[in-house]
Amino acid sequence: MSGHGAAQAMTAAKSGPLMGLAEIPGDKSISHRALIFGAMAVGETQITGLLEGQDVLDTARAMRAFGAEVVQHGPGRWSVHGVGVGGFREPETVIDCGNSGTGVRLIMGCMATTAITATFTGDASLCKRPMGRVTDPLSLFGTQAYGRKGGRLPMTVVGAANPVPVRYALPMASAQVKSAVLLAGLNAPGQTVVIEKEPTRDHSERMLLGFGAELVVESAAEGNVITLTGQPELRPQSVAVPRDPSSAAFPVCAALIVEGSDIFVPGVSQNLTRNGIYLTLVEMGADITFENPREEGGEPVADLRVRFSDLKGIEVPPERAPSMIDEYPILSVVAANATGKTVMRGVKELRVKESDRIAAMARGLEACGVRVEEGEDTLIVHGRGPGGVPGGATCATHIDHRIAMAFLVAGMASLKPITVDDASPIATSFPMFEGLMTGLGATLTKG
Secondary structure: OEOOEOOOOEEEEOOOOOEEEOOOOEOHHHHHHHHHHHHHEEEEEEEEOOOOOHHHHHHHHHHHHOOOEEEEEEOOEEEEEEEOOOOOOOOOOOEEOOOOHHHHHHHHHHHOOOOOEEEEEOOOOHHHOOOHHHHHHHHOOOOEEEEEOOOEEEEEEEOOOOOOOOEEEOOOOOHHHHHHHHHHHOOOOOEEEEEEOOOOOOHHHHHHHHOOOEEEEEEEOOEEEEEEEOOOOEOOOEEEOOEOHHHHHHHHHHHHHOOOOEEEEEEEEOOOOOOHHHHHHHHOOOEEEEEEEEEEOOEEEEEEEEEOOOOEOOEEOHHHHHHOHHHHHHHHHHHHOOEOEEEEEOOHHHHHOOOOHHHHHHHHHHHOOOEEEEEOOEEEEEOOOOOOOOEOOEEOOOOOHHHHHHHHHHHHHOOEOEEEOOOHHHHHOOOOHHHHHHHHOOEEEEO
16 A cells, blocks of 8 residues: 555556656645745745655645645645744644655644644654654754654654754764754754755755845865854745756656657756756766756756767766755666666665665565676666666565656656556656656556
8 A cells, every 4th residue: 555545557668759848746745835935934935946746745734734825726836834933833643744755844843843733643654753853853942853763753842942053963874854944944043054064955044045035155174064043034035946857857767768769858856966867867878958057946948959879887976866866866877778787875864765775676686687786885787888788677665766767757768668667656746747748758557
């Protein structure tokens, strides 16, 4: 069973050339933040291009439970009438965040310094993910959290009545943890400081500045030092959500490995903290051109022209991992269709995502006839060359949308069809995946 209904198997068979326009949905990370920051502002925030996947819809429902007025006006067009920093009311029901680690961790942060209590839960996958990485730093503000063994959901969070500012050095590269601490710092007096050794996606910092927070980012010997002055009055904004580079990676990678393909993908975010997959693909020999670079909603974007390519295996720099952590599943599929081996190091964070993504991809690729070496912090894929993956397997998705989409893309180029045991989690981040890919020419069948 998936988190949102009965399991739905899906099969991808070898495709003819993928051709045409790929209109990618809005960025999931920015969509979550637009709703949350809008709820913490005073007045009405207008949002266009919001991703309407289940993860984001769960966050919208959560913001309503905390007292914000959240209204959908049409496809991708939403408004949020916020209650101000520290203005959240205590929710009357349990906050169900479904499959979203981003949603639950950011929401815990934004209520952690308000004197209210909230209980959080999620689907089977989310309830296995560690929350201590967020609740530990939140406890420094005076917040209390009571969950299952190992710091797992369901969990009750008691907000600090008299929060104190915090100085916190991130022990891992995590934009979710960084954002949770900054959101908690909004309702604490004085200055909250977050130090990150490795840069992670900076959507929260960009959006905080856009909503009128006083925030400074400085480079120091210890890394990025982010200083936030607490208790501002956030101003409502008009937020245009750019297209999601993580979702775009699936049709982009499909076009690279399906012979004869030529697609156009407009308006994809090229934020430097998110574009590691595109740098890596180009290093592998991908034929991608980046056209019409511009800025939308405070984020750099570009249009992508992508053609089938003869790719070679490379060693991916481990320091690039934070900028492409969600893209390693689809990169491993590309690597399987490249010539030579692709070495991915510094990827242990993949083991605590929606699933253990290193293990999930290793077992699925092996079942499809690809040689894989797996380490605690490493994934090495021995490529079989263009179109050389045998396929013919059914792969377990472990309630993980990115695992499901990665193996479906693999099936579009493999010699025999590839089936995933459950494609329903795809709705959490890319609900139009099936329609978009079949529109480009892919062969996907349910059941």
